[in-house]
Amino acid sequence: MINDIKVFYALIRPYQGKIWMSAIFGSVGGALTGAGLTNGVERLFSNVFSDDRSLSLNEIMLVAAIFPLLFLVIGVSNFLGAYLLHSAGLAAIRDLRVRVFDRLQQLSFAYFQNKASGDLIARITGDTQMLQITLNYVARKFITQPATIIGALYFLGLKAIQNDGVLEIYLCLAALPIVVFPIRHFSRKLSRKAIKQQEEFGGLTQNIAQNLSAAREVRAFNLEERESTRFRDRAAHLYQSQMKVVKYGFSLPPVIETISSIGLSIAFVIGYYQGVAGGVFTGVFLALYFLYTAVKSLGMFAAELSKGAAALKRVEEILQQPIEVAEDPEAKPFGPAKGDIQFDQVDFSYDSSPAVLQSVNARIPGGSICALVGPSGSGKSTFVNLVPRFFDVANGTISIDGRDLRSMPLKDLRQQIAVVSQDPVLFDDTVMENIRLGRQDATDEEVKAAAKDAFADEFIKSLDNGYNEIVGERGARLSGGQRQRLAIARAFLRSAPILILDEATSALDSESEEKIQQALSKLVIGKTVLIIAHRFSTIVSAQQILVFENGRIIDCGPHEELLERCQLYKSLYQRQL
Ligand SMILES: Nc1ncnc2c1ncn2[C@@H]1O[C@H](COP(=O)(O)OP(=O)(O)OP(=O)(O)O)[C@@H](O)[C@H]1O
Ligand SMILES: [Mg+2]
Incomplete structure (x- = not known):
């Protein structure tokens, strides 16, 4: 429990000033309710409603004004107390969410491939929400309960000194440790x-996320019922585990109360035989009751804390995830690159799976075009993903212009590279902003020039709002060919010395395809190009072709040479004809 408190304290430490202020206002409100109101009522009734009723109108008005005034002060104190407490708690949660989000930006690609995105969303939204409830509960109890305990102990001590026989009553406190x-x-x-x-909640979120991203497949394959059944199951599981939390959460108070009542019964019996006066006993009894109640609250506090700690654990898991593709703190700036890429004895595997690349050597001279061919799953995408350090090699080195990738700042490295992927993802923003992702400080004119180079200008202008058209989530409102051309426009805008192209395998209509080919042939000029090509029209013109098989480069050279000596290349080529 102490550890839990420490972690929570670290969260709210920046806001402790607010919490103390809240404590002060809260105690003012509490004290005025407990002491002020009761006292006021008692005095009022004995003075005002005395038999003679001789107060003047002014005096009556003055007395009548006390109540609204008292309630105003209580109300304002309570409001400020709650306001400040929430302001601190919510700010702490906001900070935590931002920290987690920032961390997600730094984590490697591999992390996301192994993690369900819905679960990650649940951690940032649901778990932090649960934390906030705990934080508020804990802070509130922390503020009020110690005062009650101290007050009750003070009173009990006082009575023990003043009265014989009272001390023995405190034997009933022996029941207290049992509540532990x-x-x-x-x-x-x-x-x-x-x-x-919380895991169930993560599963539910994941279920929703996946369903939404597969909206087309769900309809195309009549999966609606299957999806609904799955979701109903998920929701039922969540309900069951929520009810378990309710069960254990609400079992604790009655157990503590029963134990407390036994203690109080003991007090009553001892008090009777010790011959303690009725008035004194009532006071002592009340103080003991307060003490037990406070202990009960602390018990609830511990339970609530463990619930929050569980949520925090899930959030912390993300924060403590090591950054696999780490930045060398002593990295010296790099760029602009000439674009000589070299792979030296590179081994690579995803997680603990068998090696995906083995002893790979390759040299791609700056300014040349290098095509990658090979059967599906032979490691082509993996090879190109290593260049921008989406993953790090297991053994060997990759260098650009003779410098190991790991010795450069990540930002500088990626600045040198433009990637056009098979299935480019767009943001739910305008066409203009989507192209501008290529280089964030580009002017509107530069964006439009890039779009022209990518043969995208024409179709963009035909959109209702031209460059200001919103493309929809992941670019859903554009065709595959249009999305590709926007991705190429991005690459033009970036004008990076190294270009990585994953050629689309999906058949585009011939006009679209021709435009893309034209755009690409312009884009590659003067750049070092790594292209995963599926069309031999592209491959034939490359200066160098790397032939992949089972994670190895089995041959490399220009088209004519390979056609003569490489059996695999020849069969791939013949299949295309
Ligand atoms: N994230 C991943 N985690 C684990 N294994 C992976 C991952 N990505 C790819 N692989 C495996 O690595 C091997 C090489 O995959 P890669 O994507 O590099 O092939 P490829 O040559 O690009 O194939 P294709 O032509 O079909 O795109 C495959 O066996 C694949 O199953
Ligand atoms: Mg691939």
């Missing part, structure tokens, strides 16, 4: 159940 056991038991259970509940 149920508190520990239920907190542990709760922590486990809360993790399960």
